[in-house]
Amino acid sequence: MASDDMPFLILTRAGFDDIVARIEQPGAVLLLNPGIASETELARLREAGATIHLLPAAIAAGPAPGLDGVLHAAGAGGAAWIEHAVATPGPVAPAVEPERLPEEQSRALHHRLVGTVGSLAGHALRRLGRFGQGGNPMLLPYLGFGNANKLWVKGRVLDEVDFREQTGQDSGWHNLVALYRRLESDQVSGARVVARFQDQVMETHTDRGGYFAFEIPSSAPLSGGWHEVELELPDSATRDRGVVRTVAQVSVPAASARFGIISDIDDTVLWTNVTNKLNMALMLARSNAHTRKPFKGVAAFYRALSAGASGQDENPMFYVSSSPWHLFGPLVDFLRVQGIPLGPLLLRELNMSQVLTLTSHGSHKLDKIEQILGYYPDMQFVLIGDSGEQDPEIYTEVVRRHPKAVRMIYIRNVNPDPARIDALDRLIAEVSATGAQLILAPDSVFAASHAAAEGLIHVDRLADVRSDKREDDKLLHSST
Known part of the structure; x- marks a missing residue:
């Protein structure tokens, strides 16, 4: 059986043995539950030309009457093989009750599965076609x-x-x-x-x-x-x-606003593992605005920045992200549910075939920040991001172009690599020469303490940020 670049979602050892025995490895894309194959077996498959993706967490094999039929409706052009559960002796994991779609909608979805989204084709990021001929x-x-x-x-x-x-x-x-x-x-x-x-x-x-x-x-x-x-x-x-x-x-913005806040979302407000597009997509598929949590203390810190030094400044929030506009709804829901100040989101226009291979990350963010600054030429801004991708470089370029527009840059330090730290030190020195500051912060409490010392937030808000971080710590420990 030739693979024709068709991705295979393999959930059990039996499924692994069956597929590996029947496919031609060159060009095959295999998404595997962790632990069902040895490192030696995976290495042999890679040597044979297969592309291997290990899922960050195991997906239980089980029947799925709703979208199960849709996912298995793989026709010509962009099909995907997804392991279907069969009854086997021995312990079986509890089945997850699937969502049953209305029959009419299920039939419509059945005919709309076309195309492939990188290695997740046929899984959570399938490109869908028109919603029938009579869609509203x-x-x-x-x-x-x-x-x-x-x-x-x-x-x-x-x-x-x-x-x-x-x-x-x-x-x-x-x-x-x-x-x-x-x-x-x-x-x-x-x-x-x-x-x-x-x-x-x-x-x-x-x-x-x-x-x-x-x-x-x-x-x-x-x-x-x-x-x-x-x-x-x-x-x-x-x-x-x-x-x-x-x-x-x-x-x-209110007349009382003293500055604006422009924040990244991915790996700054919430963990998305944006540098690994497969893990990012699976994280989004496995959680929602209620179960997804922000980084510890972020909600209280952003509320403090929005309130400002007086507690009533009403400083405006803006969110700039490389996430596609398709995720606008979930991101707004997340901000509201988690008590993070709401503000305009500037996301990316992407076809779903591009979601897992984002390019021009820096160009997109820089363009959107330029658009914001163009609307508020007399306002200074606090820029917030992380060191995982290009936020420090992007924000430094903003300082080069608009040295008077940037008051402070907070970068959550997520990359301990010495070469990355050296690069950040050079950016810190360049930004400091303009009178602005680029601060590497290990967490929100550190950033909030610095912001209070700089007169960006009221010192009384520090207790809220510390409390928020402690509550998040408790939630994290209770879920592990």
Whole structure:
């Protein structure tokens, strides 16, 4: 049996022996539960030309009547083999109750599995096609931002998908189902979108990815807070329903704001293991906004920064990430559930075939930060990131271009490699020469203590950050 680059998700030793005996190794992509094969066996497979990915945690083999049929509906072009559980003697792990999709939706999904997403094809990140021929268009606005004179609004038009609310009791299978729905790319290109704000009426069309954006001038100076922009699809009316409409929320900084905060998300606010795209995707599939936790003390630290030295500054938050816009909903849910100050998210426009091979990470972030700074030329910013990828280099480049716009850089130190530390020391020296500071922080308590000393947060907030970190420690220990 030839592999034709078809990925194989193998969950048991029996499945491993069966597949290895029947496939041609060159070009084969194998996703394996840990512990079902020896290092020697894996090395032989790699030498034979196979690509091996060990899952970060074991996935239980069990029947899945809902999406199980969908996942096994591998047709021509982008099929995937997924091990199906069979009854065997001996102890069997408890089965996880799968989510049962409505029959009509299951049939629709059955016909929509096309394409492959790297080594996770056929698993959580399958590229989905159109939602049938009769799908309803859905307007999905993202959180926008603006100043006293103009607003920026972005969104997407999709075929409608029924998202249900997730809870802390959801199983890993339920989370996987939710991820399928979130990662669906049933974009509607060329759709006419109309925006209304005050006396302004603007029109545009969605691009090939289904995205649209507006920059809306204000006829009168805007006050700080959240403003609403009405959006509609004027050509969406049918005999059964009226025109599709929704409202976009757009944030304008308060007059009391002393500085803005621009934060990375991946491995800064929450652990995503973004440097390993397979592990990142599996983490998202196995958890949700209720069960996924931020780094210890981050929520209280960000609340303190937003409140500022007076406790009432209302400093605006912005989140810039290389995650795709497909994850906007889960990320907003995460911020809300975890009590982290909400703010506009600037994510990436990606096809799902690109999610596991992100490129131009630095260029994307730098462009989005430039866009933010362009809206607030008189505001200084605190930049927060981690040392795992390019945040220090990106933020240093921001300082080079806008030396007066950056007040402080906090980098969570996640890479102990001496060569990386040497590189960071050089960046620290370069940033310091401009009058700004780049601080390597081992945790949120350290960063908060420095911020209090610099007058960025009120000293009384330190106790909250320490308490938040202790609570997170307790949760971590209770779950291990």
